[in-house]
Amino acid sequence: MLQLENVSLNYGSFRALDNINIHAKEGELVVLLGANGAGKSSIFLTTSGLHKAASGSIRFGKTELVGMKPSAIVEHGVVQCPEGRKLFPAMSVLKNLTLGGYVHRRDSKGIKSTLDEVFAMFPILHEKREMNAGSLSGGQQQMVAIGRSLMSRPKALLLDEPSLGLAPLVVKQMFEAIEKINKAGTTVMLAEQNAYAALRIASRAYVIEGGRIVMEGSRDELLNNEAVRKAYIGA
Incomplete structure (x- = not known):
């Protein structure tokens, strides 16, 4: 399991992440929803050791990742696919x-x-x-x-906005590939603005606004939530 507990991140005096609590069980596909700048990439960068958490714990199984070098985190099986390729x-x-x-x-x-x-x-x-x-x-x-x-x-793959800037047909192919990777046994944490496509293949999801978790639930709960549909799906 990949688990973030009370993780905060500062960029100078700016609090980019504020007491983030999220987890992905082995074999799950968990989606992070949020507008650009909400904090999704910051969660991934902190998890992968590229940014240093101001506080909190990030564990993969029984291993504490906070303070570990990014290369060592990859060796433990947590791998990030960054936004922008x-x-x-x-x-x-x-x-x-x-x-x-x-x-x-x-x-x-x-x-x-x-x-x-x-x-x-x-x-x-x-x-x-x-x-x-x-x-x-x-x-x-x-x-x-x-x-x-x-x-x-990877045992856990962090995918940051993989559909960004792609044509609809290519987006469909990309999500099919992500679903295949997950079904082969890799835990996936997927940060996406394309909420509908992401939720269709998800186990659970979190909604992030201003560096905070403001909502979490199962795929169906978020797909049927009026506020989520209005903000991220457009229906």
Whole structure:
């Protein structure tokens, strides 16, 4: 289980996260809903060790992650796929993917096996493996970003706005891939503004506003909540 207890984060004098309490059980797909700037990315950046929590606890299983180096957090199985993809555009698709397996660099057979799994999930990446990542379409670049995260063999995957800027058909394909990753056994925490698409594949969800959790519930509870529908689904 991935659990955040009373986690707060400051950017200087600004309180970006205020006593955040969220959890994802093993095998769950949990969605974080909220407008741009609500604090979703800050939750992920703090969980992955890139930002230092001002207070609180972040545990993965029995392991405390607060104070741990980001590389060590990845080695423990918590992997972030960042908003904006953060690819190396002048490097090939294959090299971008291979970088994701760096923590397993001593296991060449395992890296090859994981790479085959990524290519099986996203066949177009095998076809374009020698092309520069920057030459791909937005949807294909997002596939590379997710594939690179999978190369780290995550037990818990933090996906930050994977559908941002993508065409509707590509968004559908992306959520199908995320659902497949989750059903294969990976715990997924998904930050999304596309509330309807995210909730359709979710187990549970949290609504974040101004760095605070203002609502939580099951998929159906949030899909049928009038305030959530009005604010995030538009119906």
